[in-house]
Amino acid sequence: MTEPSAPGSVPALPEQVRARLVALADETLGTLAPGEVPAPLRPFLRFTPARRLRHAAPALAAALELDEGFRERVADRVRDALPGVADALAAGSVPPAAEPADLAAAAYLLRTPGWEEVVGGVAREGREQQAGAELAEARAAAERLHAQLAVLRTQQRTDIDRVRTELHAAKAEVAELRHRLHGAREESRTAAGRSRRAVEEAEQRAADAEARAARAETEARRLRDRLAAVEGERDGARRQVREGRTAADARLRLLLDVVADAATGLRRELALPASDVRPADSVEALAPGQALQGVGPRALASDDPAVLDELLSLPRVHLVVDGYNVTKSGYGGLALQAQRERLVTGLGGLVARTGAEVTCCFDGAAVDAPVVVAKPRGVRVLFSLPGETADELIRRLVANEPAGRPVVVVSSDKEVAAGVVRSGARPVAAMALVRRLERG
Incomplete structure (x- = not known):
């Protein structure tokens, strides 16, 4: 028979112990008849086991704490599942090979003498392990920060050296640009002088071109007059040629008439039909x-x-x-x-x-x-x-x-x-x- 606990005497349960208790309560709830289920847990009977474990966890934990009958049924399940742990706790000893979560959950459910110290010991051990893990993580983080600091210092020295090198290069480039600017100014003054001389030469060439244009215009007028005279001579020669070709044209026309008549007779003899079709129409x-x-x-x-x-x-x-x-x-x-x-x-x-x-x-x-x-x-x-x-x-x-x-x-x-x-x-x-x- 377990001993009831006084209100407020239950130590704070670690999360892994609470999860183990809820899992045991859920397994027990699935084996109970509807009339044996505590009233707060009855709405969850219709849920699947996986869904009930997700949504009924707070209600299951509360039923274990407040409903002694339900806790006894879960304790019976622990006695059947973990008989060695249950017997050891009843005898007032702690089995060394037991899992901490199973040990604390069994002590909480069985309420054997000294069960609060067992649960508290498991809680302290969990906190110590968590603190150790946090300390190890903090040390690892510190080591990473030291390594990052060393890298940053090395990078800072590299950046300083690079900036110094770039500064020297920039100073050298500025000096070079000043030298080039001086040379460009000298070239600009020289180019301005050449430009003035080029303008003067262009004006002189323009004057020479105007003079040549005037001479060319005079020569063009002379050539136009000569061309008019030549065209007059050509027209006269054409008239003479036309008059001389009259007899030859008459003979040629007679010959063409003969050829045309022969072609007409040949067309009639071959009986070629009249047609508007041309060879290009067949392409x-x-x-x-x-x-x-x-x-x-x-x-x-x-x-x-x-x-x-x-x-x-x-x-x-x-x-x-x-x-x-x-x-x-x-x-x-x-x-x-x-x-x-x-x-x-x-x-x-x-x-x-x-x-x-x-x-x-x-x-x-x-x-x-x-x-x-x-x-x-x-x-x-x-x-x-x-x-x-x-x-x-x-x-x-x-x-x-x-x-x-x-x-x-x-x-x-x-x-x-x-x-x-x-x-x-x-x-x-x-x-x-x-x-x-x-x-x-």
């Missing part, structure tokens, strides 16, 4: 309303529009135009749509004046949006197929023409010019067409 390409992409200009010689006039006067001539090559050469500052419209409109006027067949090719390899191009009468507008450049489209157009037909290709691309020459076409520089269209 596969993208029609307007699809996409196009610009190409950069390249260089070619010969940009006299008179050459183009002579070629367009050939019968049944086919003029093939490298679209972006021409627009980039003539008016590359405009937007692509404006470039196309300006070129195609100009080609429409050229067709109206010369009657030539005109095909304008644009690069459409990388375009994925439709492009609207107004096509004047007589102007064929083509875009290269996907994966093909306008240069390749032009080569296919020229290769598709019959041998002997005059074909003129307008492009400043040297590769295009070389390719069409091998096919029998005549290349003309892009600027020749630009100047021809500007002339109207």
